[in-house]
Amino acid sequence: MQHLKDLEDLIRTIPDYPRPGIMFRDITTLLADPKGLKKAIKSMAKPFEDEKVDAVVGIEARGFILGGAIADRLECGFIPIRKKGKLPWKTIGQEYTLEYGVDVIEIHEDAIEKGWRVLIVDDLIATGGTAEAAVKLVRRSGGTIVGATFIVDLPDLGGMKRLGALDIQSHALVAFGGH
Ligand code: AMP
8 A cells, every 4th residue: 555644644533523533634734735635536446447437436424535636647536425314216225233233324226227337435444334334335236346545544443354354456645553
Protein backbone atom coordinates (compact mmCIF):
# COMPACT_ATOMS: atom_id res chain seq x y z
CA MET A 1 0.00 0.00 0.00
CA GLN A 2 1.19 3.52 -0.71
CA HIS A 3 1.36 5.73 2.39
CA LEU A 4 0.98 9.40 1.61
CA LYS A 5 2.33 11.30 4.59
CA ASP A 6 0.99 14.67 3.45
CA LEU A 7 -2.51 13.21 3.23
CA GLU A 8 -2.14 11.57 6.64
CA ASP A 9 -1.31 14.99 8.11
CA LEU A 10 -4.55 16.44 6.68
CA ILE A 11 -6.73 13.87 8.46
CA ARG A 12 -7.94 14.96 11.89
CA THR A 13 -8.06 12.34 14.64
CA ILE A 14 -10.74 12.74 17.28
CA PRO A 15 -10.19 10.45 20.28
CA ASP A 16 -13.20 8.82 21.96
CA TYR A 17 -15.70 9.74 19.20
CA PRO A 18 -18.44 8.57 18.83
CA ARG A 19 -17.67 6.27 21.78
CA PRO A 20 -14.85 5.89 24.30
CA GLY A 21 -11.93 3.98 22.80
CA ILE A 22 -12.64 4.88 19.15
CA MET A 23 -10.12 7.08 17.31
CA PHE A 24 -12.34 8.78 14.74
CA ARG A 25 -10.43 9.56 11.54
CA ASP A 26 -12.11 12.72 10.28
CA ILE A 27 -11.44 13.32 6.57
CA THR A 28 -13.41 16.60 6.40
CA THR A 29 -10.14 18.48 7.03
CA LEU A 30 -8.60 16.72 4.02
CA LEU A 31 -11.67 17.39 1.84
CA ALA A 32 -11.45 21.11 2.67
CA ASP A 33 -7.84 21.33 1.45
CA PRO A 34 -7.72 21.94 -2.34
CA LYS A 35 -4.37 20.19 -2.94
CA GLY A 36 -5.19 17.38 -0.52
CA LEU A 37 -8.56 16.72 -2.12
CA LYS A 38 -7.10 16.66 -5.63
CA LYS A 39 -4.29 14.33 -4.59
CA ALA A 40 -6.64 11.98 -2.74
CA ILE A 41 -8.99 11.69 -5.73
CA LYS A 42 -6.13 11.18 -8.21
CA SER A 43 -4.44 8.57 -6.01
CA MET A 44 -7.66 6.67 -5.31
CA ALA A 45 -8.49 6.49 -9.03
CA LYS A 46 -4.97 5.76 -10.29
CA PRO A 47 -4.85 1.93 -9.84
CA PHE A 48 -8.00 1.68 -11.95
CA GLU A 49 -7.18 4.14 -14.75
CA ASP A 50 -6.15 1.42 -17.20
CA GLU A 51 -9.08 -0.84 -16.34
CA LYS A 52 -12.49 -0.86 -17.91
CA VAL A 53 -14.82 0.58 -15.25
CA ASP A 54 -18.52 0.95 -16.08
CA ALA A 55 -19.59 2.53 -12.79
CA VAL A 56 -18.35 3.73 -9.42
CA VAL A 57 -20.48 2.67 -6.45
CA GLY A 58 -20.13 5.03 -3.47
CA ILE A 59 -21.21 4.20 0.08
CA GLU A 60 -23.21 6.82 2.04
CA ALA A 61 -22.14 9.44 2.90
CA ARG A 62 -18.45 10.22 2.49
CA GLY A 63 -18.23 7.66 -0.32
CA PHE A 64 -20.55 9.95 -2.32
CA ILE A 65 -18.15 12.90 -2.25
CA LEU A 66 -15.13 10.81 -3.23
CA GLY A 67 -17.00 8.47 -5.55
CA GLY A 68 -18.52 11.25 -7.65
CA ALA A 69 -15.13 12.83 -8.28
CA ILE A 70 -13.49 9.43 -9.02
CA ALA A 71 -16.28 8.54 -11.46
CA ASP A 72 -15.64 11.84 -13.26
CA ARG A 73 -11.91 11.00 -13.53
CA LEU A 74 -12.59 7.50 -14.78
CA GLU A 75 -15.26 8.84 -17.16
CA CYS A 76 -17.98 6.54 -15.90
CA GLY A 77 -21.25 6.95 -14.00
CA PHE A 78 -21.86 7.03 -10.23
CA ILE A 79 -24.27 4.80 -8.29
CA PRO A 80 -25.17 5.42 -4.61
CA ILE A 81 -25.51 2.77 -1.92
CA ARG A 82 -27.55 4.20 0.94
CA LYS A 83 -28.87 3.32 4.37
CA LYS A 84 -32.26 1.57 4.36
CA GLY A 85 -35.24 3.71 3.33
CA LYS A 86 -33.36 6.57 1.66
CA LEU A 87 -33.46 5.59 -2.03
CA PRO A 88 -36.65 6.59 -3.87
CA TRP A 89 -37.05 3.70 -6.35
CA LYS A 90 -37.26 -0.12 -5.90
CA THR A 91 -34.25 -1.43 -4.02
CA ILE A 92 -32.41 -4.56 -3.00
CA GLY A 93 -31.03 -4.60 0.52
CA GLN A 94 -28.18 -6.30 2.31
CA GLU A 95 -27.91 -6.79 6.05
CA TYR A 96 -24.56 -6.54 7.81
CA THR A 97 -23.43 -6.90 11.38
CA LEU A 98 -22.34 -3.96 13.50
CA GLU A 99 -20.61 -4.13 16.86
CA TYR A 100 -24.08 -3.94 18.41
CA GLY A 101 -26.87 -5.27 16.18
CA VAL A 102 -27.39 -5.17 12.44
CA ASP A 103 -27.88 -2.54 9.75
CA VAL A 104 -29.08 -2.62 6.13
CA ILE A 105 -27.75 -0.84 3.05
CA GLU A 106 -29.59 -0.64 -0.25
CA ILE A 107 -29.05 -0.08 -3.97
CA HIS A 108 -31.61 0.61 -6.69
CA GLU A 109 -32.54 -2.72 -8.25
CA ASP A 110 -31.95 -1.43 -11.78
CA ALA A 111 -28.80 0.61 -11.08
CA ILE A 112 -26.28 -1.95 -12.35
CA GLU A 113 -26.53 -3.72 -15.69
CA LYS A 114 -25.56 -7.37 -15.86
CA GLY A 115 -21.84 -7.74 -16.53
CA TRP A 116 -20.92 -4.18 -15.56
CA ARG A 117 -17.48 -3.70 -14.05
CA VAL A 118 -17.85 -1.75 -10.82
CA LEU A 119 -15.42 0.07 -8.50
CA ILE A 120 -16.45 0.43 -4.84
CA VAL A 121 -15.51 3.67 -3.02
CA ASP A 122 -15.64 4.70 0.64
CA ASP A 123 -13.55 6.95 2.86
CA LEU A 124 -12.39 4.31 5.31
CA ILE A 125 -12.30 0.55 5.80
CA ALA A 126 -12.31 -0.77 9.35
CA THR A 127 -13.81 -4.27 9.89
CA GLY A 128 -14.89 -4.37 6.25
CA GLY A 129 -18.50 -5.18 7.15
CA THR A 130 -19.91 -2.25 5.19
CA ALA A 131 -17.71 -2.87 2.15
CA GLU A 132 -18.55 -6.59 2.20
CA ALA A 133 -22.27 -5.77 2.17
CA ALA A 134 -21.64 -3.42 -0.79
CA VAL A 135 -19.78 -6.21 -2.61
CA LYS A 136 -22.75 -8.53 -2.07
CA LEU A 137 -25.21 -5.93 -3.39
CA VAL A 138 -23.14 -5.36 -6.54
CA ARG A 139 -22.76 -9.10 -7.16
CA ARG A 140 -26.46 -9.75 -6.54
CA SER A 141 -27.17 -6.98 -9.09
CA GLY A 142 -25.14 -8.85 -11.72
CA GLY A 143 -22.04 -6.64 -11.55
CA THR A 144 -18.40 -7.68 -11.37
CA ILE A 145 -16.13 -5.90 -8.88
CA VAL A 146 -13.00 -4.34 -10.36
CA GLY A 147 -11.75 -3.33 -6.90
CA ALA A 148 -12.38 -1.20 -3.84
CA THR A 149 -10.62 2.07 -3.01
CA PHE A 150 -10.41 3.97 0.30
CA ILE A 151 -8.48 6.89 1.78
CA VAL A 152 -7.91 5.18 5.14
CA ASP A 153 -7.30 1.57 6.15
CA LEU A 154 -7.36 0.45 9.77
CA PRO A 155 -5.36 -2.78 9.22
CA ASP A 156 -5.73 -4.01 12.80
CA LEU A 157 -9.47 -4.43 12.15
CA GLY A 158 -8.87 -6.72 9.16
CA GLY A 159 -11.22 -5.20 6.56
CA MET A 160 -8.88 -5.53 3.62
CA LYS A 161 -8.17 -9.18 4.43
CA ARG A 162 -11.90 -9.76 4.56
CA LEU A 163 -12.26 -8.25 1.07
CA GLY A 164 -9.28 -10.31 -0.10
CA ALA A 165 -11.13 -13.46 0.98
CA LEU A 166 -13.96 -12.35 -1.35
CA ASP A 167 -11.41 -12.00 -4.16
CA ILE A 168 -11.54 -8.20 -4.11
CA GLN A 169 -8.43 -6.19 -4.80
CA SER A 170 -8.48 -3.17 -2.46
CA HIS A 171 -6.37 -0.04 -2.14
CA ALA A 172 -5.95 2.64 0.54
CA LEU A 173 -3.76 5.73 0.70
CA VAL A 174 -3.05 5.85 4.43
CA ALA A 175 -3.06 3.28 7.26
CA PHE A 176 -3.53 3.95 10.97
CA GLY A 177 -2.76 1.38 13.66
CA GLY A 178 -5.38 0.62 16.33
CA HIS A 179 -9.12 1.24 16.18
P1 AMP B 1 -16.49 -1.06 8.71
O1 AMP B 1 -17.80 -1.55 8.16
O2 AMP B 1 -16.19 -1.59 10.08
O3 AMP B 1 -15.34 -1.31 7.74
O4 AMP B 1 -16.62 0.52 8.90
C1 AMP B 1 -16.49 1.35 7.80
C2 AMP B 1 -17.47 2.50 7.85
O5 AMP B 1 -17.58 3.08 9.14
C3 AMP B 1 -17.00 3.59 6.90
O6 AMP B 1 -18.13 4.09 6.18
C4 AMP B 1 -16.38 4.64 7.81
O7 AMP B 1 -16.70 5.93 7.37
C5 AMP B 1 -16.93 4.35 9.21
N1 AMP B 1 -15.87 4.22 10.24
C6 AMP B 1 -15.55 3.09 10.93
N2 AMP B 1 -14.55 3.29 11.81
C7 AMP B 1 -14.20 4.60 11.67
C8 AMP B 1 -13.20 5.45 12.29
N3 AMP B 1 -12.36 4.99 13.24
N4 AMP B 1 -13.12 6.74 11.89
C9 AMP B 1 -13.95 7.21 10.93
N5 AMP B 1 -14.92 6.49 10.32
C10 AMP B 1 -15.04 5.19 10.68
